[in-house]
Amino acid sequence: MRELAALVGFVLFLQQVPPVAPLAPQPFDEWLSAVREEAKERGISDATLDAAFAGLQPLPIVVERDRTQAELVMTLDRYLQRHLTKKVVRTAQAMRTAHAAVLKEVRDKYGVPPGIVIAIWGLESNFGRFSGVRPTIQTLATLAYDPRRSAMFREELFDALKILDSGDVEPAAMRGSWAGALGQPQFMPSSFLLYAQDFDGDGRRDIWKSTPDVFASIANYLASHGWTKDQSWGREVTVPVSLLARLSEVAPLQTEGCLARRQMSVPLPVATWSKLGVRTSSGGALAGADRSIARASLVSGVKRHFLVYPNYEAILEYNCVNAYGLSVGLLAGRTK
Numbered sequence: 117m118r119e120l121a122a123l124v125g126f127v128l129f130l131q132q133v134p135p136v137a138p139l140a141p142q143p144f145d146e147w148l149s150a151v152r153e154e155a156k157e158r159g160i161s162d163a164t165l166d167a168a169f170a171g172l173q174p175l176p177i178v179v180e181r182d183r184t185q186a187e188l189v190m191t192l193d194r195y196l197q198r199h200l201t202k203k204v205v206r207t208a209q210a211m212r213t214a215h216a217a218v219l220k221e222v223r224d225k226y227g228v229p230p231g232i233v234i235a236i237w238g239l240e241s242n243f244g245r246f247s248g249v250r251p252t253i254q255t256l257a258t259l260a261y262d263p264r265r266s267a268m269f270r271e272e273l274f275d276a277l278k279i280l281d282s283g284d285v286e287p288a289a290m291r292g293s294w295a296g297a298l299g300q301p302q303f304m305p306s307s308f309l310l311y312a313q314d315f316d317g318d319g320r321r322d323i324w325k326s327t328p329d330v331f332a333s334i335a336n337y338l339a340s341h342g343w344t345k346d347q348s349w350g351r352e353v354t355v356p357v358s359l360l361a362r363l364s365e366v367a368p369l370q371t372e373g374c375l376a377r378r379q380m381s382v383p384l385p386v387a388t389w390s391k392l393g394v395r396t397s398s399g400g401a402l403a404g405a406d407r408s409i410a411r412a413s414l415v416s417g418v419k420r421h422f423l424v425y426p427n428y429e430a431i432l433e434y435n436c437v438n439a440y441g442l443s444v445g446l447l448a449g450r451t452k
Contacts, residue, residue, distance in 0.1 A: 144174055147261055151270070155277055164281045174258040178250065181294040182259060192417030195439040199239075200446055208234050208451045211243050218328050222315070226335035227345030231448030233331050236338075236434060239443060241300035247324050248292030248299065252276050256296045256305070272296055275305035284312075284321045291324075299323030300330045301337070311337040341433040342426065349431060349445040350424035351406065352397040355414070359392050366392065367414060374436035380424065383411035389423060415442065 152165050190198065212219065212234045219230035234243075241247055256276055259269035276296070280287055292298040298308055301323050312321035315332035322329045359366065367381035386409050390402045394414075402423075406412075412423040415438050422442060431441045 141263075144261055148172060148257065151257070151260070151273070155274060158274055158278075160274075160277045160281050164277060167287045168253045168277060168280055172254055172257055174261055175250070175254055176258075178255050178258045178294050179262050182262070182264065190439075192415075192439055192442070193420050196417075196420070196443060196446065199439075199443055200450075204238065205447065205450045207243055208238050208447055211238070212451045215327060215331070218315075218331060222328075222331045222335045226332070226339040226343075228335035228338050228343055229448065231451040232338070232349070232431075232444065233334050234451055235444040235447040236334050236431075237300065237330065238447065239440065240302045241330075244300055244327065244330070246300075248297065248302070250291060250294050250296075252290045252292045252296055252298060252305075253280075253287065255292070255294060259296065269296065272305050275309055279305055279308055285324065289324060301334050303333065303337075307337065311340055337434065338430045341430045343430040344427055347409065347427050348406070348425060349427045349441075349448070350412065350422055351402075352446075353389075353402075353414075353421050353423050354395045354397060354399060355416070355421045356393040359394070360416070363414070370413070374432070376432055376436045376438045376441065379438055380413040380415050383413045385410065386412050386423070389414070394421075394423065 148169060152169060155165055156162070208231075212230055215234075216230070219233060222233060223229055237243060253273070253276055256269055256273040260266050260273045262269075276290065276298075279285060279298075280290060290298070293302060295304075297304055299322075301312075303312060303323060308321070308323065311333055312323055313329055313332035313336050314321045315328040316322075316326050318326070320326075320329075321333070323333050363381065367384055370377050370380055370382055372378070386402055386406050389412060394402065396402060406423070406425075409425045412425050413428075415422045415424055422445075424441070424445075428441055428445065431444050432438075434444075435441070
């Protein structure tokens with residue numbers, strides 16, 4: 117009882133203690149000054165910093181967008197129906213024809229088929245119509261100053277400054293999404309430094325205006341993340357109702373990785389899926405080419421099901437959402 121009385125007294129004491137006011141954020145100008153000093157220590161030139169930081173102030177709209185990101189609420193089936201419209205497919209087919217020559221060169225160098233490149237390009241930039249309108253340095257500085265994910269965006273800000281310092285793009289032209297993604301491939305600055313390509317040979321990695329650079333950069337990203345030449349990403353299949361009822365026993369969902377991977381079954385040999393009754397979407401046996409794939413995972417919507425292969429993992433490295441990955445694969449298949 118004495119312990120209880122002491123506890124009650126302590127709680128009453130805490131209720132009388134005035135709350136501690138939260139620490140005031142560091143003024144933006146002071147914060148930016150420290151960022152500039154660190155950037156200089158990392159080798160960024162004064163000229164680049166002068167141009168990038170002149171009159172820089174946070175963008176409140178960027179923080180608002182970061183706090184209110186839309187979640188995918190449509191079913192997988194509905195998402196695919198809505199996004200792979202006849203108009204999108206026709207545009208993808210037309211763009212593949214129009215850019216056939218450079219797509220062949222990209223395929224020969226990186227091993228990524230034209231349809232996959234066109235599909236990602238279409239989904240990321242509406243086939244080159246969109247490359248972002250937000251000033252990237254201001255966007256990244258805003259997100260780095262905001263405490264929610266400051267460490268990650270601070271590094272992306274330094275990488276963006278490295279891009280400016282390299283001369284690939286002028287400060288006024290460096291624009292992208294509200295999250296700092298750049299150009300038509302929507303690369304974060306860290307990805308730009310690792311994967312962007314100067315495929316047209318003009319001395320700049322221009323993922324804003326140069327279509328060859330855009331295509332090569334997308335293909336290089338996929339190849340660097342494990343895309344295997346001459347292998348498919350996967351296929352739509354039919355699955356017996358009896359197998360769906362016991363799928364959690366036969367092939368349970370994965371337990372690691374991003375949400376998309378945790379919505380995929382553990383991989384099984386394609387031959388095993390065939391023995392379990394999985395067939396092509398037309399009802400035929402899984403093709404011999406598919407049997408050469410070592411293992412495959414099942415991704416299911418409400419009515420539609422897909423066997424996905426190792427190349428699908430490379431697509432998920434671009435954007436780890438199954439609706440996105442399947443949209444890329446299906447759109448690519450319709451551009452042949």
